[in-house]
Amino acid sequence: MTYRIIRQKSETGRCLLCHDAPCTKACPGNVPVSDIIRSLRFENDRGAEVKKAKNPACLTCESAVCMEACIRAEIDTPVNIPAIIETVDKAWDIRRESVNLSIDFCGVHCENPFFLSSSVVASNFEMVAKAFEMGWAGVAFKTIGTFVPEEVSPRFDTPDKAGSSITGFKNIEQISDHTLEENIEFIKNLKKHYPTKVIIASIMGQDEDEWTYLADKMEAAGADIIECNFSCPHMSGEGLGSDVGSNPELVSRYTKAARRGTSLPILAKMTPNITQMEVPALAAVHAGADGLAAINTIKSVMSINLDTFASGPDVMGKSSVGGYSGKAVKPIALRFIHDLKSHKDLKDTPVSGMGGIETWRDAAEFLTLGCATVQVTTAVMIYGYRLIDDLTDGLTHYLTDHGYTCVSEMVGKAIPNLIPAEKLDRHTIEYPFFDKKRCVACKRCYLSCYDGGHQAITIGAEGKPVLNGKKCVGCQLCRLVCPASAISSGKRIRI
Numbered sequence: 001m002t003y004r005i006i007r008q009k010s011e012t013g014r015c016l017l018c019h020d021a022p023c024t025k026a027c028p029g030n031v032p033v034s035d036i037i038r039s040l041r042f043e044n045d046r047g048a049e050v051k052k053a054k055n056p057a058c059l060t061c062e063s064a065v066c067m068e069a070c071i072r073a074e075i076d077t078p079v080n081i082p083a084i085i086e087t088v089d090k091a092w093d094i095r096r097e098s099v100n101l102s103i104d105f106c107g108v109h110c111e112n113p114f115f116l117s118s119s120v121v122a123s124n125f126e127m128v129a130k131a132f133e134m135g136w137a138g139v140a141f142k143t144i145g146t147f148v149p150e151e152v153s154p155r156f157d158t159p160d161k162a163g164s165s166i167t168g169f170k171n172i173e174q175i176s177d178h179t180l181e182e183n184i185e186f187i188k189n190l191k192k193h194y195p196t197k198v199i200i201a202s203i204m205g206q207d208e209d210e211w212t213y214l215a216d217k218m219e220a221a222g223a224d225i226i227e228c229n230f231s232c233p234h235m236s237g238e239g240l241g242s243d244v245g246s247n248p249e250l251v252s253r254y255t256k257a258a259r260r261g262t263s264l265p266i267l268a269k270m271t272p273n274i275t276q277m278e279v280p281a282l283a284a285v286h287a288g289a290d291g292l293a294a295i296n297t298i299k300s301v302m303s304i305n306l307d308t309f310a311s312g313p314d315v316m317g318k319s320s321v322g323g324y325s326g327k328a329v330k331p332i333a334l335r336f337i338h339d340l341k342s343h344k345d346l347k348d349t350p351v352s353g354m355g356g357i358e359t360w361r362d363a364a365e366f367l368t369l370g371c372a373t374v375q376v377t378t379a380v381m382i383y384g385y386r387l388i389d390d391l392t393d394g395l396t397h398y399l400t401d402h403g404y405t406c407v408s409e410m411v412g413k414a415i416p417n418l419i420p421a422e423k424l425d426r427h428t429i430e431y432p433f434f435d436k437k438r439c440v441a442c443k444r445c446y447l448s449c450y451d452g453g454h455q456a457i458t459i460g461a462e463g464k465p466v467l468n469g470k471k472c473v474g475c476q477l478c479r480l481v482c483p484a485s486a487i488s489s490g491k492r493i494r495i
Helices: 004-014 022-026 033-041 045-054 081-087 125-134 180-193 208-221 248-261 278-286 327-342 360-368 378-383 387-401 444-452 477-481
Strands: 103-105 108-110 114-116 138-144 169-171 198-203 225-229 266-269 291-294 298-300 322-325 351-354 373-376 428-434 457-459 465-467 487-494
Touching: 004 033, 004 081, 022 033, 033 045, 033 081, 033 387, 045 387, 108 198, 114 387, 125 138, 125 180, 125 387, 138 180, 169 378, 180 198, 180 208, 198 208, 208 225, 208 248, 225 248, 248 266, 248 278, 266 278, 278 291, 278 327, 291 327, 322 327, 327 351, 327 360, 351 360, 360 373, 360 387, 373 378, 378 387, 428 465, 444 457, 444 477, 477 487
Parallel strands: 114 138, 114 373, 138 198, 198 225, 225 266, 266 291, 291 351, 351 373
Antiparallel strands: 103 108, 169 322, 298 322, 428 487, 457 465
């Protein structure tokens, strides 16, 4: 079991995460095989343990009908489902403790911190109703304007996928393709049928009068919060989206205009296509915004086809700069959230965080940097609304295991541990520790250290690494590149 976690991640990464999964349907013991795999895939290990404990048929099963039913076999080879199930630890306790996932945001009570963000995943009654039924606490409805934009086809693209995983996603889609009247009816009906769910109405005006008018209409329709979209990076007209968000004067003017139209809490959705998000954020707050939403997508060029020289999404050989999202942008999003919540004049301003959230762990990282709620789009586009199961389950297990009773207790916990670079300890070295039993002698650490580090590793007996402590600076590049997890952090020595 030395490489149990590595095998588990590798094999679950191959799973296609099918809808109505044939592996589960084929199981003679009615074990929710696909649910267990999905929980592992989305880092809800404790949830997978509990599911396995509640379905012990896997423990004695000697057939492999689940594996025989695997659709992956049509591509290459089936997922080794029995091997995955074998890696799941035995749950020490299958009870789920009573943990309060609810949280208040801008004075609005939310049953949990998980929202759909303003995008195609939240663009009509039917879609949002399904998401609410599955457990999402709220929605930032797809941005509403007084106009219906003309769209292109195709409008999405991704970089080359690593296995079955999509790490980044580009879109050139604009605001809602429904009329204002249609969107008003969607919001009215959603509030009528789901009165306890939270509806954030995202709006985008073309001038001050429109911002006021739209805010007023959204309040009348039953929205709980107004979100001003100051950040869409690919609108086809000037003075819209990120053109506003990068201009503090426009942010202030349009926030004031929206405030004239509503008494509801207002969120300013900020653009990351700027160096200091705090500047327009302060302008929004001073102009009447009650909270912030960040980040929107990052301006990007996805790729260039070296045969046609077209970029993606390829619209008859042409494309445009669009918005990049997905797991790849999470570190950038966390940096902006940190900047907002570390600013002395913004630290108490509520923030709804987004940008690369795929698992409960991703979401928890945003919470520890001060967000009260989080929003998800790209992961839902790829994997579906069913993500909410592992988001809520995984967060519940985490809170229980760490002695928390409610979500709010973990909000902001990481902020004190991010300090200016000049305050970091620069008088000690933490050396890497090499586990020779786990080492597979691939020599990747040697290559990286020699060509990208400090030539502190040589190759010894049996082709395994030997560390030269006099040359090692403790950068631990070797640990990061080791495919066998045979290198870990060792002793910290004062220099």
